[in-house]
Amino acid sequence: MSWNKILDQLEAGTIRAADRDGDTWIANVKVKEAILDAFKAGKNVSYGGIYEGFVDKDNLPPRIMHPDEGVRLVPGGSSIRRGAYVAEGVILMPPAYVNIGAYIDEGSMVDSHALVGSCAQIGRNVHLSAGVQIGGVLEPVGLSPVVVEDDCFVGAGSVIVEGILVKRGAVIAPGVTLSKSVPVYDCVHEKLLGKGAPIPERAVVVPGSRPVSNEWGKSQGLSISCPIIIKYRDEGSNASLELEEALR
Missing domain, CATH: 2.160.10.10 (Hexapeptide repeat proteins)
Known part of the structure; x- marks a missing residue:
């Protein structure tokens, strides 16, 4: 064709x-x-x-x-x-x-x-x-x-x-970056989803940070941005209200 x-x-x-x-x-x-x-x-x-x-x-x-x-x-x-x-x-x-x-x-x-x-x-x-x-x-x-x-x-x-x-049904908060090189953390289920992981259904994702792993970075108090799942919506919840609550 x-x-x-x-x-x-x-x-x-x-x-x-x-x-x-x-x-x-x-x-x-x-x-x-x-x-x-x-x-x-x-x-x-x-x-x-x-x-x-x-x-x-x-x-x-x-x-x-x-x-x-x-x-x-x-x-x-x-x-x-x-x-x-x-x-x-x-x-x-x-x-x-x-x-x-x-x-x-x-x-x-x-x-x-x-x-x-x-x-x-x-x-x-x-x-x-x-x-x-x-x-x-x-x-x-x-x-x-x-x-x-x-x-x-x-x-x-x-x-x-x-x-x-x-x-x-997922909610992505303002300023979140999702890419293959950035790990996603799930605070609800207390696990690391890994780099480039799919964002689960009805997850509410907010911008977060994690400490730099090397010693010099730690000594300088440096951190790297990462997405964090802070909660999950239920079937009937309103996306904007869920996001507003999660960011408080």
Whole structure:
């Protein structure tokens, strides 16, 4: 199948850059390869019309949204790139950017200065607060992208990169960084989840710190930032109220 047809299917939401397999997500290698092929096939051109002055690949223009799609793309510098899926009921506040291969499901909010990177998967009723950075994982093609499952809340300025999985209903406090190199600590169950561990369902994650391990660092009182699970939500709890309580 040609890269052009695959990009059409990505925009329609009939295929995705990653698919759920039980409790994990698996990258769709053919989709990611098609996106890379599209980059190779494209030539840099100067866009016209409302995009006058911008230069990008001629085959990957920003999407033009229509009212019957049910998406609110609020004026002020936001852009949805070719090959990205944005479902009915999604709201994008300016400026926000949704890159190629990304998937944003129904009812989600992408707030100002937020990025949804290439191939990132965002579930239903997810709130990405102002300044949130959801990293894109296009290469290597076999690596799963960042996935934020249904009903999650991601606080302002948080960074989620390198294929991290945030499971359903989790709450990420403002300023949390989740990556493959940062260990996650679970204070509720009193255990170390490890570097790059999936964030469990309904976990409330706040910014924390741990002491530097070498002697010189200890003598200087240095510490390294790390995410800490401070509590778990119950099924009916409100994400913002749970976060407010956890941060007190």
